[in-house]
Structure formats: structure tokens, C-alpha cells
Amino acid sequence: MSSPYRAIFAAPGSRAFSAAGLVGRMPLSMLGIGIVTMISQITGQYGLAGALSATMALSTAVLGPYISRLVDRHGQARVLRPAGAVAVLSVAVLLLGVRAGAPHWLYFVCAAGVGTTPSVGAMVRARWSAIHRGAPELLHTAYSFESVVDEIVFIVGPILSIGLCTVWFAEAGPLLAAVFLGTGVLLLAAQRGTEPQPHPRAHHAGGSALRAPGMPVLVVVFAGTGAMFGAVEVNTLAFADERGHKALASLVLATYALGSCLAGVVFGLLRPGGSARGRFLLGVTLMAVSMIPPLLVGNLALLAVALFCSGLAVAPTMATSMSLVERLVPRARLTEGIAWTSTGLAVGVSLGAALAGRVTDRSGASAAFAVSAGAAFLAAAAAGLGYRRLRPAPEREDVHGGYDDDGRQDGPAPGALEGRGDLA
The missing domain is CATH 1.20.1250.20 (MFS general substrate transporter like domains)
Known part of the structure; x- marks a missing residue:
């Protein structure tokens, strides 16, 4: 590993939270394609599969910034665990419902619940910012590294999810994605030493980051x-x-x-x-x-x-x-x-x-x-x-x-x- 990368990982706890972030980000590239593959294999309805994937994406788009705002206000540990638990539970109920032939409305409720998935990448980058806030060159390297991690996730995730769904059993891809999500969230939330300081008083003033x-x-x-x-x-x-x-x-x-x-x-x-x-x-x-x-x-x-x-x-x-x-x-x-x-x-x-x-x-x-x-x-x-x-x-x-x-x-x-x- 070259010198700038050695420098960013010299900070205590940086390797641990970055590794947890990699695990927690895997569902980004696995859940959507895994659900589409699962539904198409079990029901043969590509329209239903696409609608569920779109519902999940829309829910994530709506809920993601709100959850991240709660993280800024109350801290990562307090918000990550309950938000991640709702997302994992939603995936579990969806898988059981598909296997049991439950009504389609339940699928959409679960897909909407998956939108509570925390933005693990944002949490990791916030930690890098807190650690290297006085060293812009190190922060530049850290953000570059996390962009590479994102690409690795999107190379490995779809191949793994589709492969498991087609080779093992139809629900295997989304199931592993939920395991990754739960594990990554718990590992990241447990690392309190690198967690950015919450700002509850600043948020009482109102306003969103979107107003910048x-x-x-x-x-x-x-x-x-x-x-x-x-x-x-x-x-x-x-x-x-x-x-x-x-x-x-x-x-x-x-x-x-x-x-x-x-x-x-x-x-x-x-x-x-x-x-x-x-x-x-x-x-x-x-x-x-x-x-x-x-x-x-x-x-x-x-x-x-x-x-x-x-x-x-x-x-x-x-x-x-x-x-x-x-x-x-x-x-x-x-x-x-x-x-x-x-x-x-x-x-x-x-x-x-x-x-x-x-x-x-x-x-x-x-x-x-x-x-x-x-x-x-x-x-x-x-x-x-x-x-x-x-x-x-x-x-x-x-x-x-x-x-x-x-x-x-x-x-x-x-x-x-x-x-x-x-x-x-």
C-alpha cells in the first residue's frame, strides 16, 4: 500500500470502520437485482419484480436523507441499529411472504420498509471527515479510497446475488444481502471511538442540508x-x-x-x-x-x-x-x-x-x-x-x-x- 493510503489508515479504528462499511454497503448492489431475480424466478412476473425494485428505490430516496439527518442529530449508533433492524426485518418478511405465496400488497409494504436502510457510505465518509478534517490531502485520499470501495461493491454484489439466486435457491441473494446489512450496521455502530459527534442543538434551528x-x-x-x-x-x-x-x-x-x-x-x-x-x-x-x-x-x-x-x-x-x-x-x-x-x-x-x-x-x-x-x-x-x-x-x-x-x-x-x- 502506497504512502497516502498508509497515512489515512494510521488513525486508530480507521481500518475497522472502513471494513464494516464495506460489509454494510454490499446490499446496495445486491438487494435490488436480487429481489428482481427472486421474483422473476418464483412468479415469472417481471413487471411485478420491476415494480418492487422501483418501490424500494423510491422509498430509499425519500427516507434516506431523513435517516441521515437523525444520525447527524443523535449520533450513528442510536440511529443505525433501529433503522437497520427495520430494513432487515422487511427483507425477512418479504422472503417469507414470497415463499408462502402471500398477497402482493405485502411485498410492496416490505419493499417500502427496505427504504429505511441506512446510508452506510455516508456514515463512513462522515467518520473520515471527522478524523482528517484538518488535513485536506488525507481527506482527498480517503474519499478516493471510498469511491474505489463503492466500485468493488458494484462489481462483486450483482454477480454474487444473481449467482446465489440462480444456482442455490431463489431467495439466497436477498437473504445474504440482509445478512451483510445487519452485520455491517452492528459492526459500525459498535465502533464508538471514531463516531462523529452529534449536533442536537444545531438541528433545533431547523433547516435541511438541501438548503445549502x-x-x-x-x-x-x-x-x-x-x-x-x-x-x-x-x-x-x-x-x-x-x-x-x-x-x-x-x-x-x-x-x-x-x-x-x-x-x-x-x-x-x-x-x-x-x-x-x-x-x-x-x-x-x-x-x-x-x-x-x-x-x-x-x-x-x-x-x-x-x-x-x-x-x-x-x-x-x-x-x-x-x-x-x-x-x-x-x-x-x-x-x-x-x-x-x-x-x-x-x-x-x-x-x-x-x-x-x-x-x-x-x-x-x-x-x-x-x-x-x-x-x-x-x-x-x-x-x-x-x-x-x-x-x-x-x-x-x-x-x-x-x-x-x-x-x-x-x-x-x-x-x-x-x-x-x-x-x-
């Missing part, structure tokens, strides 16, 4: 980016199916994630200059441009190469976006702020997948890559139009003094060291 001037811009950009991701998955599957190699779709998508993984690792080793918002705009623009080649390819090998190149822009952009959130929202609402980006991403994935499916049915998979490109360019346009709003929260200006908005400074501003009890 730049946050609506980020949520819109993430929705466009999510639509790009969702469309790419559907388009790749359809593209491979049209050429008689549907089973290879997962490998082609793995090259997309692999490109992102490699770029994320390298990005964590670098010390990029300029402002975070400038790098964010550049990254989103590069993602948009990289969606043009998939429109032009004619076989799976070229598509794999095109998606690998596209993936190179993903993890660095995601890591930079987390740095932006850390600066845009008050520290008392950091977890909620990160969760809002996840909400935008989840909504975008659902919309992008649905639209890409419709275009594929009408015009074919190659034409449907226009959905991916269109969503990416809309995200880049939103980032460009909202660029000036991506400014640090007032408390960040006070602390960083003569800063650029990347957190670098020559020294603290006058009075910057006063009133820092809330940040200690």
Missing part, C-alpha cells in the same frame, strides 16, 4: 449521473443480448467499474491543484464526453474498451463531489448532505434504466446509448450553470481563512480559531 446554496445543484447533477449509470446497465445488457452473448454483459460492465477503480486508486495518490468545484465540473464534463464512443461501437469488445475508458472519469469525479459536500454543508448536517447525493443518484438510476428500456424496445440497444449520453450532458450542463453556487459554507470560510475552496491555506484568518468548539 450548492446542494440542489449537486443533487441535480447526481440525478443526471445516476440516469447515465442506469441507462448504461440496461443498454449493455440489451446490446449483448442482440448479439447473442447476453451472459457476457456482466463482464463488459465489469470493465466499466474496473476503469473507475483504477482511476480512483491513482487519484488518491495525486495531489490535484485548483479548486474542488473546478475539478468537479471537469470530471462531469469528461464523463459526458466519454459517453460518445459507446454510440459508435459495433461489437462487445469495442464496447468494453469504450466503457473502460468512460469509467476512468467516474471515481475521481465521485471523490471530488464528496469533498464538495464536505465544504458546502454545515458540519452538523454532513451525513445528511452526503445522503442527498445518494438520493439524487438513486432516482436517476431508476429513471435512466426505465427510459433506456423504452428506447431499446423501440429503436435497439445502440440507439439507446443516446440516453446515457444525453443524461451525462444534462448533468454537465447543470454543473456548469450552477458552478458559482458551489461555494463553501460560511463556517468553512471562517475556519480555512485565506483558502481557495479546496481547503488549502497559508494560515488561519483572524478569529478563525475562535468558537471552534462545535468542530472539535
Whole structure:
């Protein structure tokens, strides 16, 4: 492991909470596809499977920021356990109901209950922010590392979930996802030494992290980016199916994630200059441009190469976006702020997948890559139009003094060291 990565893990407890975060994040990529596979195998109703997956995604989008806001107010341990318990119980009842042939309304109630799944990735990033808040370069490496972890989750999770459902028994994928969720939540909640300090008094003043001037811009950009991701998955599957190699779709998508993984690792080793918002705009623009080649390819090998190149822009952009959130929202609402980006991403994935499916049915998979490109360019346009709003929260200006908005400074501003009890 290279020096910057050794440095971030030198902090006591960092390895433990990052490992717990990896386990707790596995359901992100396993539950949705696992439920679709399970329902389609047992009932043969793809419409029902898709509706349940959409219900779960919508519930997560609605409840996720609220749960994260409770975490900021009351602390991770107090909120993680009950929220995780409701989610695990909802999955368990769903599996039992499907096996017993229960009425479909119960399926939807359970799918909605899964929306209480805590945003484990936001909890882990909040811990990194608390540990390395005075060292922006280490925080940059930590966020890059977590972006790589996200890609690993989305490479391994679907393969594991689908494989278990098809090879072992239909409920095996969602069942293992629930085990991962319960285990990860309990392990993370037990690590009190690295838990960020809650801010109950700050939340009595009211308001949401979404009120920070730049946050609506980020949520819109993430929705466009999510639509790009969702469309790419559907388009790749359809593209491979049209050429008689549907089973290879997962490998082609793995090259997309692999490109992102490699770029994320390298990005964590670098010390990029300029402002975070400038790098964010550049990254989103590069993602948009990289969606043009998939429109032009004619076989799976070229598509794999095109998606690998596209993936190179993903993890660095995601890591930079987390740095932006850390600066845009008050520290008392950091977890909620990160969760809002996840909400935008989840909504975008659902919309992008649905639209890409419709275009594929009408015009074919190659034409449907226009959905991916269109969503990416809309995200880049939103980032460009909202660029000036991506400014640090007032408390960040006070602390960083003569800063650029990347957190670098020559020294603290006058009075910057006063009133820092809330940040200690």
C-alpha cells in the first residue's frame, strides 16, 4: 500500500470502520437485482419484480436523507441499529411472504420498509471527515479510497446475488444481502471511538442540508449521473443480448467499474491543484464526453474498451463531489448532505434504466446509448450553470481563512480559531 493510503489508515479504528462499511454497503448492489431475480424466478412476473425494485428505490430516496439527518442529530449508533433492524426485518418478511405465496400488497409494504436502510457510505465518509478534517490531502485520499470501495461493491454484489439466486435457491441473494446489512450496521455502530459527534442543538434551528446554496445543484447533477449509470446497465445488457452473448454483459460492465477503480486508486495518490468545484465540473464534463464512443461501437469488445475508458472519469469525479459536500454543508448536517447525493443518484438510476428500456424496445440497444449520453450532458450542463453556487459554507470560510475552496491555506484568518468548539 502506497504512502497516502498508509497515512489515512494510521488513525486508530480507521481500518475497522472502513471494513464494516464495506460489509454494510454490499446490499446496495445486491438487494435490488436480487429481489428482481427472486421474483422473476418464483412468479415469472417481471413487471411485478420491476415494480418492487422501483418501490424500494423510491422509498430509499425519500427516507434516506431523513435517516441521515437523525444520525447527524443523535449520533450513528442510536440511529443505525433501529433503522437497520427495520430494513432487515422487511427483507425477512418479504422472503417469507414470497415463499408462502402471500398477497402482493405485502411485498410492496416490505419493499417500502427496505427504504429505511441506512446510508452506510455516508456514515463512513462522515467518520473520515471527522478524523482528517484538518488535513485536506488525507481527506482527498480517503474519499478516493471510498469511491474505489463503492466500485468493488458494484462489481462483486450483482454477480454474487444473481449467482446465489440462480444456482442455490431463489431467495439466497436477498437473504445474504440482509445478512451483510445487519452485520455491517452492528459492526459500525459498535465502533464508538471514531463516531462523529452529534449536533442536537444545531438541528433545533431547523433547516435541511438541501438548503445549502450548492446542494440542489449537486443533487441535480447526481440525478443526471445516476440516469447515465442506469441507462448504461440496461443498454449493455440489451446490446449483448442482440448479439447473442447476453451472459457476457456482466463482464463488459465489469470493465466499466474496473476503469473507475483504477482511476480512483491513482487519484488518491495525486495531489490535484485548483479548486474542488473546478475539478468537479471537469470530471462531469469528461464523463459526458466519454459517453460518445459507446454510440459508435459495433461489437462487445469495442464496447468494453469504450466503457473502460468512460469509467476512468467516474471515481475521481465521485471523490471530488464528496469533498464538495464536505465544504458546502454545515458540519452538523454532513451525513445528511452526503445522503442527498445518494438520493439524487438513486432516482436517476431508476429513471435512466426505465427510459433506456423504452428506447431499446423501440429503436435497439445502440440507439439507446443516446440516453446515457444525453443524461451525462444534462448533468454537465447543470454543473456548469450552477458552478458559482458551489461555494463553501460560511463556517468553512471562517475556519480555512485565506483558502481557495479546496481547503488549502497559508494560515488561519483572524478569529478563525475562535468558537471552534462545535468542530472539535
